[in-house]
Structure formats: C-alpha cells, structure tokens
Amino acid sequence: MNGSGEGAHGVGRWLREAAITGGIAFLLFAPITGVTLSGYTLEGHWQRPLWLAVWVAVGRFLWSWFRARPRPSPALSRLSGAFSLWLDDHRTHLILILLLGAMILPWFIGKYWLNVAILAWIYVLLALGLNIVVGLAGLLDLGFVAFYAVGAYGYALGHQYLGLSFWAALPFGALLAACFGVMLGFPVLRMHGDYLAIVTLGFGEIIRLVINNWMSFTGGPNGVRAPFPSLFGIDFGRRAAPGHVTFHEYFNLPYSNEYRDIFFYFLLLIVVSGMVFLVRRLRRMPLGRNWEALREDEIACRALGIQPVTVKLSAFGLGAMTGGLGGVFFAASQGFVNPTSFTFMESAHILAIVILGGMGSTGGVIAAAVLLTVLPEALRDFAEYRGLLFGCAMVLMMVWRPKGLMGMRRARFRRSGVA
Amino acid sequence: MAALLTVRDLSMRFGGVVALNGVGFEVARGSVTALIGPNGAGKTTVFNCLTGFYRPCGGAMRLSYADGLQVDLIEILGGPFRWRDLSSPRAFGRRLYYKMFGGAALAARAGVVRTFQNIRLFKEMTAMENLLVAQRARVNNQLLAGLLESASYRRAEAEAVERAWYWLDFFRLADDGNRLAGELPYGRQRRLEIARAMCVGPRLLCLDEPAAGLNPNETRELSEWILALRRGHGVTVCLIEHDMGLVMEISDHVVVLDHGQVIASGRPERVRDDPVVLEAYLGAPGEEGW
Amino acid sequence: MSFHIFVQQVVNGLVLGSVYGLIAVGYTMVYGIIGMINFAHGDVYMIAAYLTAIFLAALTLLGVQSPPVIILLVLLLTIAVTALYGWSVERIAYRPLRHSTRLAPLISAIGMSLILQNYVRLSQGGRTQGTPTFLDGSVRLFEQGPDQFVQITHAQILIVVMAVLGMGVLWYLMQATAMGRACRAVQQDRIMASLLGVDGDRVISLVFVLGASMAAVAGTLVTFNYGSFDFFIGFVTGIKAFTAAVLGGIGSLPGAMLGGLVLGLSESIFSGLVNTDYKDVFAFSLLVLVLIFRPSGLLGRPEVEKV
Incomplete structure (x- = not known):
C-alpha cells in the first residue's frame, strides 16, 4: 500500500491483512466449494475451502511483499533495455527465422499436432483481427465471434446453396463479415465504450441464436457441412469426384490425408503472414495512427478534423473481415460447422489472447495465440481450468500491466538530410 | 480589418441553465482576440460552440476568409431537420450529411482548430x-x-x-x-x-487557457510564440485566458463575458478601465486592480 | 391469442419483469456511481441461485420444516454471502484500476465474470441443478372451464411482493439515510463529495454490496419459483437485466424497475404472440435498438458531453 511501513512492522501488517483476506475468502468459498449439490442433498468437501483460503492468504501476503520491494534494480532494467534494443536491430532476422521454423514445422510433428498447429494459426488470425479493434482502436468488441460465425457459415451455406468453392468463399466470407461489421458498427460506434461492449456482446448472441433457431436455413444445432479446399482443382480425398484428379494420383504418391493438412497449413501460413505484414504496415500508416489517436482521445481527434465514425468503422470492418476469413478457414478445417463453436466463450478466448499478448503488440498476440491453443492440448487438466485461467489472466494483466507485457513499440522518426 | 469570424446572438441552454444568452462579437482577420470573464461566464462554452462540440440553441456563427470562402458554422454542426428540406432534396442531403459526419471534425477542416483547457x-x-x-x-x-x-x-x-x-x-x-x-x-x-x-493548418486558432499552469518565463515565451504565429503564419488567434498580463500584452481586442452575456468589448486598455468589467470581476466597484 | 393466454402472459411478464428489475438495480447503481457496466453482476446473481439451493438443502437436512422460516433464513443467508461476493468483485476487479485506462476495468470485470462462472462450474459441476419445489400451490383467476383460467403460483406472488419490498427498502435507504445521501452525493460529483468528507471508495463498495443484495433476492426468488439453474444462467439474465436498466434510463432506480417490467412484459407477450425460440433475440435486439435510438432511456436525461 504505502512505502513507509517498512521492516518488521510492515510484515506484521501484511500478516494481518493476509489473515483477514484469507478469512473473507473462506467465507466466500465455504458455501460454494465446501458443499456440492447432489440431487436435493449435499456432499461436504470441507478441506477444499480451507486450502483455497490458505492459498489466497499466502497470495495476498506475497502480493504485499512484492509491492513493497524497491523498484526493479537498475541492472535489470538496463538488461531489458539492451534486450529491446537488440530486438529492434534484429527484428527482421528474427521474423525470418520464425517464419522458417513455421515452414519446416509440419514435417516434424505428427498428424495430431499438425491439426493443433492449424487451429493455432486460425486463432492467430482471429486474434490479429480483434487486436486491430481492441488493441489499436480501443473499441472493446465482445461479440467478435459473430464475424467468425458469419465467415464460417458464409462458406458452409454458400457452398450448400450457391455451390461456392473454398476459394470463392474466402473473399465472399470476408466481405460478408465486413458488411456485418459495418452494419453493426454504423449505428453503434457513436456509443460510449461500455455500451459498445455490451451491444457487441448482444449482437454476438443474436447471431448465434438466429443460426441455432433458423432450422430451415442453417440446419440449426445439426450444423452444415463445409468441404475441404482443393488445389487448382485437385482434390485431396481418397477418391476423386468424376472428372477430377486427386492429389496422390496426380503426383503418383500413396494416399495419405497428411498432404491435405500440410497444404492447409501452408495456406494458412501465407494468409497469416499477409495479415502480419498488413498490421505492421497499417500501424505506421495514417489510418493506423488515427486508430491509436482515437483510442487515446476521441475529442482531441475531432478537434483535429478526424472523423471518428469513419475511422472506427474502418477498424471495425477490417477486424470483422479478418474474423470472417478465420471463420472460412475454421469451417474448411473442421469440414463441418455448428452453433456450439460460436458461443461467448469463444469471444472470451480470443479476447484473452489479445490481452495476454499485450493489446496492440503483434508479436505478443501471436505468441499468446499459439500458447493458449497448444497448452490445452498438451495439458489435459489445463483444458478443464481454461476459463478460470483466462479470467484470472484478464484481471491480473489489467491490474499489473494494463498496457501489455512489452508495451507497444513506437515508430521512431529521424530528420531527413535537409536541415 | 475585415472580420474573420462573426458571432451573433449565440445562445446555449443545458436543461434549464442558460449558459450563453445572445452572445455576439467579431474576430478581425489577423488579430489576437481574447475572451475573458469570471469563472462560469461561458467562455469555454463559446469555444465549444465555435469548434463544433456543442450545437448552439440559436444564433449565427460565420467565417469569411480573405479568399472569399464563406463557412456557416451552424450548418456544419448538422442542425435538426426542417420542413423546408423536404421540398429540396439537395438541402435535405446536405443536412443529412452534416448530421452524420458533421460537428467538430468539420469545423476543424473549415479551419477552426482548438486546444483544450485540460491538455488532450x-x-x-x-x-x-x-x-x-x-x-x-x-x-x-x-x-x-x-x-x-x-x-x-x-x-x-x-x-x-x-x-x-x-x-x-x-x-x-x-x-x-x-x-x-x-x-x-x-x-x-x-x-x-x-x-x-x-x-492542422488552422486559419482561426482557438487557445483555451494556454498559459494555465505555466511559470512566468514560460508565459513570456508563449506570448512571443503567439505573436510570431500571427505575424509569420497568417493565423488569427482567439484565446481564453485568466492571466491578464498576457491578455493585455498580446491581444488587439478583448471580449468580456459574464453570466453568458458580452458585457464589454474593445481595445484592451479600454476594457481594463471599464467599470462594468471591474464590477463583474470584483462583485462591486472597487479600487483594486487585476 | 385468447384472453386467458394473454392475461397469463401478462402475469408471467410482470413476474419476470420484477426479477429483471431487481437485477437491473445493481447495474444502474454501479453505473450511476462509477460510470461502468459491472459485467460480473449477472454471475453474482447466478451465485445467489446456487447459494439458495445449498442453504435450502442444508436447512432441510437440519430439519427446519416451516416454510416462512425457511424462506426468511435462506433469503438472509443468501443475501449475506452474495453481498460479500459483490464486495469482493469491486475490491479485486475495480478498485485497483480506479486510475487506469478506460478499457482496463471493463476487461477485468469480464475476467471476473469468467472466473465466477468457471469457479462455480468446477466446484459444483457443469450440469443443470435443481431444488425441490416447496412452495407449490397457486391461485386461479377468471376460471371458465377446465383449460380456461389464469394461474398464479404462490411463488410468483412471493416474487412480486418481495421485489416491491426490496425496492421499497432500497428506496428508503437511498432517500432517507445518511448512507443514501452519501451515495447520491458521490453520484453527482465524486471529487466534491470527497472534499466534503464522503469516502468515495466506501460508497462505491456499498453500492456493489447493495446491488449484489438485490441480485441475491432475485436469485433466491427465481430458484424458489423455477427450481433449476446452471452456472451459465447469469450470462443471458445479466444482459437482459442490463437491457432493463438502459431501457429505464441508466442511473435511475425507478427507471430500473420500470425498465424491468417493460422488458419482462414485452418479452413475455412476444413469446406468446410470436415465438419462444426468438425471445432472447427479441430482448437483445431491444437492447441494441434502445442504445441506438434512445440511450438515455425512458426516465433518464440525455448526457451532455464534457469537453
């Protein structure tokens, strides 16, 4: 709390605070975790709230101790300063190495992990899209999953009713999602930040409920099939449709559906790389600067002649478009879509990625997306506690580092030769 | 000198509170005009109307540039629809456009750019x-x-x-x-x-208490800069300021507001000696200066 | 729609509306004071539903028989623990962020909502739970034949009575006590109130506690009436209650109740007239439309932007 109460006195106060916090925690945990409903009677688990309360008390003590410590030592901050300088100098190299690593990865991991990697790239794509909206433009969109759903269903239904191929569905799904984004954004973007959050939340639910209930068009909970993409008319199936060639026949290879996944992986890698390029460019462009300016101070923007509605719409539309693109890929990779993939939890997942990645930082967002997709697969227990950990991560990040772990790297300007 | 900005009969109400009541003044092209008055007199409200953040309840604000361009600042704000608009699709379209995209951003594009009291x-x-x-x-x-x-x-x-x-x-x-x-x-x-x-490239630069919180040295620098801006960059300056030293030193014209009305205006020396102004500031005529 | 069905839907709508109103109070009070949506409020209501079932089962195990005693004890215990949850939400997700960026408290509150949901899911299991109906019995009105009547259950009557009572107590607290005056002062101008010696942090905590208590009343009553719930009920109900708060004019207590009633009635009549599947879509669309066309709500005053 304050730096004055140092030493033994401080420790005593921390202990007292920790004890009080633990006591309150016990009161909170006791009825919910201490007894569980089983039918109309109860089962007791008295050790659970006790342990939880003890952990909370210990956590509280450590927190006080941590906060009372002097600022990070100068050696440490020098080190981190040197590191960020090094990173600045070698950024291009690092990106190339990572890209290379991502390119050779499919040959070293099995089929199962290849599919996990594909999912991870889809989340990277989605998170990059949401990052434009939340991280750069500062608009809290809690219904991002709506655009993801529009993309996925745009492909699946487009295929079913219009016979759209995957390649046609990519621009179609992206544009459709962008249209939805602009349609929602236009009236909504004049709102206060909190209202925007809840309206987007409601919009996301509306989309999901409509998909779920409109049986005759969307198939409701039964879902819709979404076929796998072909490569210049070459199929990846075991047998080709009449008049088509399959991949393994064409290249005289034994059949394996791994080719298909590797092809898809590279396709996604290209799209994600394109997206990373786009976001990095945009941040240095007038549009990207306007997004950030809008996040910082809308009134000042208006005083400088910047029209908030159009700037916000562009962020919202571009974010929605990326979400739609991710949706098309998701539908194709699963071969099937149904409404359960588009719940609020999915929006929360993507938001958690953006927040953990440090709102605005492209590299951080990519790292967080990969981490949060791979971890639940690697650790089964993690999957069970995923929601809880996302929630804790959001709260802790906001309390501890609201601007992200690394902070955003700013463009530096030098004077040109003419003085 | 011709007027760059003409404000007439400007009035503004918030609920039942009358913030501005028939305010009128002119800002001459190339001048430094100061808006002064006690706290709550409505100075910042005038600025907010000028720069498009508030839509005044009535009155006129007009810019006329040396190159002949005329801007009606009220129209830019996107006023309410009128019956007359129905007979003229063009007028209707303009009003709709200004309603959607109008306001402060267009005022800034028309050349009225401001700073803020609490730095933004x-x-x-x-x-x-x-x-x-x-x-x-x-x-x-x-x-x-x-x-x-x-x-x-x-x-x-x-x-x-x-x-x-x-x-x-x-x-x-x-x-x-x-x-x-x-x-x-x-x-x-x-x-x-x-x-x-x-x-932004303003023609009319509106400074809302630019010297607030500055030390005397910084204030002196500021006054030099403002004069340099006017001299070398063709900017007309309109400022709200409480530092009377600064106001007296740099302004060509002073407008005094009190209770949402203009109570005096003219050259700085004249305004300074105006008993009405003294009364507004001190509550009663007195011998104390500023 | 026949007369009886219509009246039945109106009755159901009023009951539903009272529940929305009770929860909306929490949104509206918090928004009035700190200008933020408490995204975890719906989940506080969900916790109250669980607590009700747990306390009900515990009292039954202890052999308490008399319904009025059970209702009173369950209500009091639930309010106490739920209020503590509300207080904790503020302490963890809002207070440390008082001077942070605009987005930070919003995000931490969403995090809090996820924590509460998953915490309940992990400790109580993900399946839908139930309580025995112990308040059966009903009143029939306009009875004209075997299928021609309007039925009001005792639980429904209890809901409306308790909602009115709860709002009455809250209204009294806000208008006639020093505590309420402090709340209203902070709502008007937090800095000025703190200069006059009102502890802003305490008032904000208090508002969270009061809001959670009202959500607790709603949770208890709904559990008595419907008897089934899961860890996710706070989400949809939360958005709807927020809709009610906006509809009535956010920041206004009578507005929250009025908004709740309007939303409950229109939702119920929509279900009767059109379609039950789309009743949530209807409510959410209403939210979007109100925020677009009349963000100040029925009883609120339009906000003047501060430059």
Whole structure:
C-alpha cells in the first residue's frame, strides 16, 4: 500500500491483512466449494475451502511483499533495455527465422499436432483481427465471434446453396463479415465504450441464436457441412469426384490425408503472414495512427478534423473481415460447422489472447495465440481450468500491466538530410 | 480589418441553465482576440460552440476568409431537420450529411482548430505521431497507396514528417520528437498541443487557457510564440485566458463575458478601465486592480 | 391469442419483469456511481441461485420444516454471502484500476465474470441443478372451464411482493439515510463529495454490496419459483437485466424497475404472440435498438458531453 511501513512492522501488517483476506475468502468459498449439490442433498468437501483460503492468504501476503520491494534494480532494467534494443536491430532476422521454423514445422510433428498447429494459426488470425479493434482502436468488441460465425457459415451455406468453392468463399466470407461489421458498427460506434461492449456482446448472441433457431436455413444445432479446399482443382480425398484428379494420383504418391493438412497449413501460413505484414504496415500508416489517436482521445481527434465514425468503422470492418476469413478457414478445417463453436466463450478466448499478448503488440498476440491453443492440448487438466485461467489472466494483466507485457513499440522518426 | 469570424446572438441552454444568452462579437482577420470573464461566464462554452462540440440553441456563427470562402458554422454542426428540406432534396442531403459526419471534425477542416483547457494529447503516442495525426488533410489516406508504399504516399509522408519537425523546432521541442507525449513535462505538453493544432493548418486558432499552469518565463515565451504565429503564419488567434498580463500584452481586442452575456468589448486598455468589467470581476466597484 | 393466454402472459411478464428489475438495480447503481457496466453482476446473481439451493438443502437436512422460516433464513443467508461476493468483485476487479485506462476495468470485470462462472462450474459441476419445489400451490383467476383460467403460483406472488419490498427498502435507504445521501452525493460529483468528507471508495463498495443484495433476492426468488439453474444462467439474465436498466434510463432506480417490467412484459407477450425460440433475440435486439435510438432511456436525461 504505502512505502513507509517498512521492516518488521510492515510484515506484521501484511500478516494481518493476509489473515483477514484469507478469512473473507473462506467465507466466500465455504458455501460454494465446501458443499456440492447432489440431487436435493449435499456432499461436504470441507478441506477444499480451507486450502483455497490458505492459498489466497499466502497470495495476498506475497502480493504485499512484492509491492513493497524497491523498484526493479537498475541492472535489470538496463538488461531489458539492451534486450529491446537488440530486438529492434534484429527484428527482421528474427521474423525470418520464425517464419522458417513455421515452414519446416509440419514435417516434424505428427498428424495430431499438425491439426493443433492449424487451429493455432486460425486463432492467430482471429486474434490479429480483434487486436486491430481492441488493441489499436480501443473499441472493446465482445461479440467478435459473430464475424467468425458469419465467415464460417458464409462458406458452409454458400457452398450448400450457391455451390461456392473454398476459394470463392474466402473473399465472399470476408466481405460478408465486413458488411456485418459495418452494419453493426454504423449505428453503434457513436456509443460510449461500455455500451459498445455490451451491444457487441448482444449482437454476438443474436447471431448465434438466429443460426441455432433458423432450422430451415442453417440446419440449426445439426450444423452444415463445409468441404475441404482443393488445389487448382485437385482434390485431396481418397477418391476423386468424376472428372477430377486427386492429389496422390496426380503426383503418383500413396494416399495419405497428411498432404491435405500440410497444404492447409501452408495456406494458412501465407494468409497469416499477409495479415502480419498488413498490421505492421497499417500501424505506421495514417489510418493506423488515427486508430491509436482515437483510442487515446476521441475529442482531441475531432478537434483535429478526424472523423471518428469513419475511422472506427474502418477498424471495425477490417477486424470483422479478418474474423470472417478465420471463420472460412475454421469451417474448411473442421469440414463441418455448428452453433456450439460460436458461443461467448469463444469471444472470451480470443479476447484473452489479445490481452495476454499485450493489446496492440503483434508479436505478443501471436505468441499468446499459439500458447493458449497448444497448452490445452498438451495439458489435459489445463483444458478443464481454461476459463478460470483466462479470467484470472484478464484481471491480473489489467491490474499489473494494463498496457501489455512489452508495451507497444513506437515508430521512431529521424530528420531527413535537409536541415 | 475585415472580420474573420462573426458571432451573433449565440445562445446555449443545458436543461434549464442558460449558459450563453445572445452572445455576439467579431474576430478581425489577423488579430489576437481574447475572451475573458469570471469563472462560469461561458467562455469555454463559446469555444465549444465555435469548434463544433456543442450545437448552439440559436444564433449565427460565420467565417469569411480573405479568399472569399464563406463557412456557416451552424450548418456544419448538422442542425435538426426542417420542413423546408423536404421540398429540396439537395438541402435535405446536405443536412443529412452534416448530421452524420458533421460537428467538430468539420469545423476543424473549415479551419477552426482548438486546444483544450485540460491538455488532450495522445499520451501513448510519441510527440511526432501526435503531429502526424494532425496532418490528416496532407498525408495520403488511401489504404492501397499506403500498403504498397507508393511514391506519392512516401512523398506525402516525408513532407508531413518535415512539417512536424518544423513545428517541433518552432516550439523548442526538437529533442522530444520520439518521446511519448504523456511523458513530457507539463509545460512541454502545452506547447506540443499548440504545435499539434498548428499542424492542422488552422486559419482561426482557438487557445483555451494556454498559459494555465505555466511559470512566468514560460508565459513570456508563449506570448512571443503567439505573436510570431500571427505575424509569420497568417493565423488569427482567439484565446481564453485568466492571466491578464498576457491578455493585455498580446491581444488587439478583448471580449468580456459574464453570466453568458458580452458585457464589454474593445481595445484592451479600454476594457481594463471599464467599470462594468471591474464590477463583474470584483462583485462591486472597487479600487483594486487585476 | 385468447384472453386467458394473454392475461397469463401478462402475469408471467410482470413476474419476470420484477426479477429483471431487481437485477437491473445493481447495474444502474454501479453505473450511476462509477460510470461502468459491472459485467460480473449477472454471475453474482447466478451465485445467489446456487447459494439458495445449498442453504435450502442444508436447512432441510437440519430439519427446519416451516416454510416462512425457511424462506426468511435462506433469503438472509443468501443475501449475506452474495453481498460479500459483490464486495469482493469491486475490491479485486475495480478498485485497483480506479486510475487506469478506460478499457482496463471493463476487461477485468469480464475476467471476473469468467472466473465466477468457471469457479462455480468446477466446484459444483457443469450440469443443470435443481431444488425441490416447496412452495407449490397457486391461485386461479377468471376460471371458465377446465383449460380456461389464469394461474398464479404462490411463488410468483412471493416474487412480486418481495421485489416491491426490496425496492421499497432500497428506496428508503437511498432517500432517507445518511448512507443514501452519501451515495447520491458521490453520484453527482465524486471529487466534491470527497472534499466534503464522503469516502468515495466506501460508497462505491456499498453500492456493489447493495446491488449484489438485490441480485441475491432475485436469485433466491427465481430458484424458489423455477427450481433449476446452471452456472451459465447469469450470462443471458445479466444482459437482459442490463437491457432493463438502459431501457429505464441508466442511473435511475425507478427507471430500473420500470425498465424491468417493460422488458419482462414485452418479452413475455412476444413469446406468446410470436415465438419462444426468438425471445432472447427479441430482448437483445431491444437492447441494441434502445442504445441506438434512445440511450438515455425512458426516465433518464440525455448526457451532455464534457469537453
């Protein structure tokens, strides 16, 4: 709390605070975790709230101790300063190495992990899209999953009713999602930040409920099939449709559906790389600067002649478009879509990625997306506690580092030769 | 000198509170005009109307530039629909456009640019970026040109950076170009905000208490800068200020507001000796000066 | 729609509306004071539903028989623990962020909502739970034949009575006590109130506690009436209650109740007239439309932007 109460006195106060916090925690945990409903009677688990309360008390003590410590030592901050300088100098190299690593990865991991990697790239794509909206433009969109759903269903239904191929569905799904984004954004973007959050939340639910209930068009909970993409008319199936060639026949290879996944992986890698390029460019462009300016101070923007509605719409539309693109890929990779993939939890997942990645930082967002997709697969227990950990991560990040772990790297300007 | 800005009968109410009641004044082209008055007199409300943040309940605000361009600031704000609009699709279209996209942004594009009493910089962006954002009209805003870094885009960008450096030098902020605006000391933030306003390319620069919180040295510098802006950059300045020393030194014309009305206006010396003004400030006629 | 069905839907709508109103109070009070949506409020209501079932089962195990005693004890215990949850939400997700960026408290509150949901899911299991109906019995009105009547259950009557009572107590607290005056002062101008010696932090905590208590009343009553719930009920109900708060004019207590009733009635009549599947879509669309066309709500005053 304050730096004055140092030493033994401080420790005593921390202990007292920790004890009080633990006591309150016990009161909170006791009825919910201490007894569980089983039918109309109860089962007791008295050790659970006790342990939880003890952990909370210990956590509280450590927190006080941590906060009372002097600022990070100068050696440490020098080190981190040197590191960020090094990173600045070698950024291009690092990106190339990572890209290379991502390119050779499919040959070293099995089929199962290849599919996990594909999912991870889809989340990277989605998170990059949401990052434009939340991280750069500062608009809290809690219904991002709506655009993801529009993309996925745009492909699946487009295929079913219009016979759209995957390649046609990519621009179609992206544009459709962008249209939805602009349609929602236009009236909504004049709102206060909190209202925007809840309206987007409601919009996301509306989309999901409509998909779920409109049986005759969307198939409701039964879902819709979404076929796998072909490569210049070459199929990846075991047998080709009449008049088509399959991949393994064409290249005289034994059949394996791994080719298909590797092809898809590279396709996604290209799209994600394109997206990373786009976001990095945009941040240095007038549009990207306007997004950030809008996040910082809308009134000042208006005083400088910047029209908030159009700037916000562009962020919202571009974010929605990326979400739609991710949706098309998701539908194709699963071969099937149904409404359960588009719940609020999915929006929360993507938001958690953006927040953990440090709102605005492209590299951080990519790292967080990969981490949060791979971890639940690697650790089964993690999957069970995923929601809880996302929630804790959001709260802790906001309390501890609201601007992200690394902070955003700013463009530096030098004077040109003419003085 | 001809009037750049003519304000007539401006009135503004918030619920039952009358903030402005028939305010009228003129700002001569190339002048420094000060808006003074006790706290709550409605000075900032006048600014908010001028710069399009509030839509006045009545009155007229008109800009007329030396090149003959006339701007009706009220129309820009997007007034309520009138029956007459129905007979004229053009008028209807204009009103609809201004309703959707009008307001402060258009006022700024028309050349009325302001600073704020409580500094409003983009704190998490560098000083340079602050100045670049302000140059919306000059940079190449096309998405594709930017993504492909076309020649015209790069040229526009380089010019914008040059201009930003010019204004940083002008306000002695050259060393702070790449620092975050929020990290600058207070006095520099004030300067940066004026520099940012200048980057928009204003014809009428509205400064809301530019000297608030500055020390006497900084205030003196500020008055030199304001005069230099008017002299060398063709800017007309309209400012709200409580520092009477500054007002007396630099303004050509002073407008005194009290209770939402103009109680006096004229040359600074004349206003200073006006008993009505003294009464407004001190509550009763007295011998104390400012 | 026949007369009886219509009246039945109106009755159901009023009951539903009272519940929305009770929860909306929490949104509206918090928004009035700190200008933010408490995204975890719906989940506080969900916790109250669980607590009700747990306390009900515990009292039954202890052999308490008399319904009025059970209702009173369950209500009091639930309010106490739920209020503590509300207080904790503020302490963890809002207070440390009082001077942070605009987005930070919003995000931490969403995090809090996820924490509460998953915490309940992990400790109580993900399946839908139930309580025995112990308040059966009903009143029939306009009876004209075997299928021609309007039925009001005792639980429904209890809901409306308790909602009115709860709002009455809250209204009294806000208007006639020093505590309420402090709340209203902070709502008007937090800095000025703190200069006059009102502890802003305490008032904000208090508002969270009061809001959670009202959500607790709603949770208890709904559990008595419907008897089934899961860890996710706070989400949809939360958005709807927020809709009610906006509809009535956010920041206004009578507005929250009025908004709740209007939303409950229109939702119920929509279900009767059109379609039950789309009743949530209807409510959410209403939210979007109100925020677009009349963000100040029925009883609120339009906000003047501060420059």
